[in-house]
Amino acid sequence: xxxxxxxxxxxxxxxxxxxxxxxxxxxxxxxxxxxxxxxxxxxxxxxxxxxxxxxxxxxxxxxxxxxxxxxxxxxxxxxxxxxxxxxxxxxxxxxxxxxxxxxxxxxxxxxxxxxxxxxxxxxxxxxxxxxxxxxxxxxxxxxxxxxxxxxxxxxxxxxxxxxxxxxxxxxxxxxxxxxxxxxxxxxxxxxxxxxxxxxxxxxxxxxxxxxxxxxxxxxxxxxxxxxxxxxxxxxxxxxxxxxxxx
Amino acid sequence: xxxxxxxxxxxxxxxxxxxxxxxxxxxxxxxxxxxxxxxxxxxxxxxxxxxxxxxxxxxxxxxxxxxxxxxxxxxxxxxxxxxxxxxxxxxxxxxxxxxxxxxxxxxxxxxxxxxxxxxxxxxxxxxxxxxxxxxxxxxxxxxxxxxxxxxxxxxxxxxxxxxxxxxxxxxxxxxxxxxxxxxxxxxxxxxxxxxxxxxxxxxxxxxxxxxxxxxxxxxxxxxxxxxxxxxxxxxxxxxxxxxxxx
Numbered sequence: 001x002x003x004x005x006x007x008x009x010x011x012x013x014x015x016x017x018x019x020x021x022x023x024x025x026x027x028x029x030x031x032x033x034x035x036x037x038x039x040x041x042x043x044x045x046x047x048x049x050x051x052x053x054x055x056x057x058x059x060x061x062x063x064x065x066x067x068x069x070x071x072x073x074x075x076x077x078x079x080x081x082x083x084x085x086x087x088x089x090x091x092x093x094x095x096x097x098x099x100x101x102x103x104x105x106x107x108x109x110x111x112x113x114x115x116x117x118x119x120x121x122x123x124x125x126x127x128x129x130x131x132x133x134x135x136x137x138x139x140x141x142x143x144x145x146x147x148x149x150x151x152x153x154x155x156x157x158x159x160x161x162x163x164x165x166x167x168x169x170x171x172x173x174x175x176x177x178x179x180x181x182x183x184x185x186x187x188x189x190x191x192x193x194x195x196x197x198x199x200x201x202x203x204x205x206x207x208x209x210x211x212x213x214x215x216x217x218x219x220x221x222x223x224x225x226x227x228x229x230x231x232x233x234x235x236x237x238x239x240x241x242x243x244x245x246x
Numbered sequence: 247x248x249x250x251x252x253x254x255x256x257x258x259x260x261x262x263x264x265x266x267x268x269x270x271x272x273x274x275x276x277x278x279x280x281x282x283x284x285x286x287x288x289x290x291x292x293x294x295x296x297x298x299x300x301x302x303x304x305x306x307x308x309x310x311x312x313x314x315x316x317x318x319x320x321x322x323x324x325x326x327x328x329x330x331x332x333x334x335x336x337x338x339x340x341x342x343x344x345x346x347x348x349x350x351x352x353x354x355x356x357x358x359x360x361x362x363x364x365x366x367x368x369x370x371x372x373x374x375x376x377x378x379x380x381x382x383x384x385x386x387x388x389x390x391x392x393x394x395x396x397x398x399x400x401x402x403x404x405x406x407x408x409x410x411x412x413x414x415x416x417x418x419x420x421x422x423x424x425x426x427x428x429x430x431x432x433x434x435x436x437x438x439x440x441x442x443x444x445x446x447x448x449x450x451x452x453x454x455x456x457x458x459x460x461x462x463x464x465x466x467x468x469x470x471x472x473x474x475x476x477x478x479x480x481x482x483x484x485x486x487x488x489x490x491x492x
Contacts, residue, residue: 011369057370086372121327121335123257124303128370 001066003100004076007092007244012057012236013127014087019051027052027061027088034083035065047102049109049244050193055236057128060091060110060243064102100246108173108189108245111198113238115184115206129183130238136209138179144208145175147218148201155225157201158194159233168194168225177205187242196233203234247312249346250322253338253490258303258482259373260333265297273298273307273334280329281311293348295355295490296439301482303374306337306356306489310348346492354419354435354491357444360484361430361452375429376484382455384425390454391421393464394447401471403447404440405479414440414471423451433488442479449480 008031016024020032028046035044046065052058071079073093080090114129116122117136125131151171158168174189186202204221207213207230221229254277262270266278274292281290292311298304317325319339326336362368362375363382371377397417404414420435432448450467453459453476467475 009369011372081367087369089367089369091366120337123255123333123335124374126257126332 001068001098002070003064003066003096003098005062005064005094005096005100005102006080006090008058008061008063009089009091010058010061011087012052012055015054017052017054017056018048018061030085030088031063034080037083038079039067049102049106052241053236055127056239056241058241061241062102062244064096064100105246106192106244108191109193109241110187110189110243111193112240112242113186113198113202114240115186115202115238116182117179117184118182127237130235132206134210136184136206137211138177138184138209140211140215141177141205141209143215144205144218145177147215148172148175152222153225154194154197154222156221156227156229157197157204158227159196159200160227161195170194198239199233199236200230202238203231206234207231247314247344248316249310249312249342249344251308251310251340251342251346251348252326252336254304254307254309255335255337256304256307257333258298258301261300263298263300263302264294264307276331276334277309280326283329284325285313295348295352298487299482302485302487304487307487308348308490310342310346351492352438352490354437355439355487356433356435356489357439358486358488359432359444359448360486361432361448362428363425363430364428373483376481378452380456382430382452383457384423384430384455386457386461387423387451387455389461390451390464391423393461394418394421398468399471400440400443400468402467402473402475403443403450404473405442405446406473407441416440444485445479445482446476448484449477452480453477
């Protein structure tokens with residue numbers, strides 16, 4: 001058997017998330033359907049770096065699968081992209097040692113979140129950014145970001161429904177925010193992310209940008225380990241799984 | 247009766263074009279449905295600056311309609327946007343004299359066409375630009391653009407199926423091409439456009455950029471008035487009706 005790693009991108013708008021579900025169009029479902037065609041009806045299970053929710057996009061999601069076939073990497077890429085729908089694309093294919101695992105071997109993930117900071121709706125952004133019409137103090141958000149960086153227990157900033165077992169301590173190597181025109185880009189790089197962590201965190205950062213909270217409250221919020229202290233999870237369409245490092 | 251002019255934008259990906267058709271989702275159909283709700287079931291016919299085909303986008307399409315209601319402009323905008331789907335948005339509402347007509351009073355239209363000049367597919371561009379993987383000589387395209395500007399008979403550059411009666415003479419005030427990174431932007435401003443004129447013209451310009459034709463052939467092609475001399479109409483998803491001037 002050969003083990004194949006793929007870096008993939010998808011427009012999350014048309015998918016009911018990554019994970020396969022009966023009667024739903026999912027990224028895993030489309031990938032396994034294409035692999036089944038190549039494997040003449042045999043089911044090939046894929047493993048991803050992690051799931052993404054309905055509407056969440058990926059520029060560099062990473063998966064692996066095992067195959068009895070010996071096919072050059074470029075041919076794998078061509079064959080899969082020929083079979084896959086237009087909103088799902090294989091960027092890179094690489095043969096990896098049998099010890100490789102797309103989820104267990106992650107050393108860093110990068111997520112980005114895009115906010116369209118305008119009162120007027122842009123129909124071309126509705127599925128690709130979160131429209132937020134209120135004025136924001138970017139400096140205050142940047143100050144708050146610096147409190148988020150480092151090793152912390154992110155319980156406050158993750159879904160209370162999370163099924164994560166064990167520690168909710170994660171390390172954020174980067175939490176940053178830049179405004180370019182009407183677009184605000186949030187970048188998070190970390191050792192791992194809890195369920196809904198980026199969408200909850202950006203929600204808190206937008207509260208801070210609006211002056212509804214102070215940047216200096218972040219250490220207190222982290223300390224409390226209480227999801228109920230912060231606001232709602234903001235929408236999925238601004239979120240992109242940008243890169244996974246091994 | 248009051249006459250209302252609206253500047254509208256739409257993501258053409260989910261529409262079977264502008265013009266109303268039975269059992270198809272069209273821009274006109276969605277607009278007239280919203281107006282019917284506001285008018286308590288009475289049908290209100292809209293007039294546009296012109297139609298757009300399936301998959302073609304608009305940043306500044308312009309329409310008008312007549313109404314017995316006296317509603318402030320801002321309220322029209324809010325009421326319509328509340329009723330319309332997310333891929334169709336009213337940018338501006340203006341009360342206009344009863345003599346105004348969205349099609350007959352056009353003095354200038356601007357179309358843009360976006361080419362994504364990369365070998366690798368970008369899933370986020372598939373509905374919003376035409377992916378063209380071959381190297382292009384932008385200078386040659388710009389030279390060709392300068393031959394297109396001015397008053398010409400554009401028969402060669404319009405659909406042979408066109409139902410346009412009378413003259414195919416139009417004036418192009420601007421035909422230009424700029425490359426920024428992997429994105430190539432074509433801008434056309436003119437007194438009017440024939441059916442498929444932008445998509446056929448950009449197809450010829452891409453031939454020139456590839457070296458399959460010379461820029462200096464443009465005057466000859468115009469002179470021949472023969473659609474069969476040039477290549478196929480390129481795809482709709484790169485095309486945007488950008489602005490209409492009155």
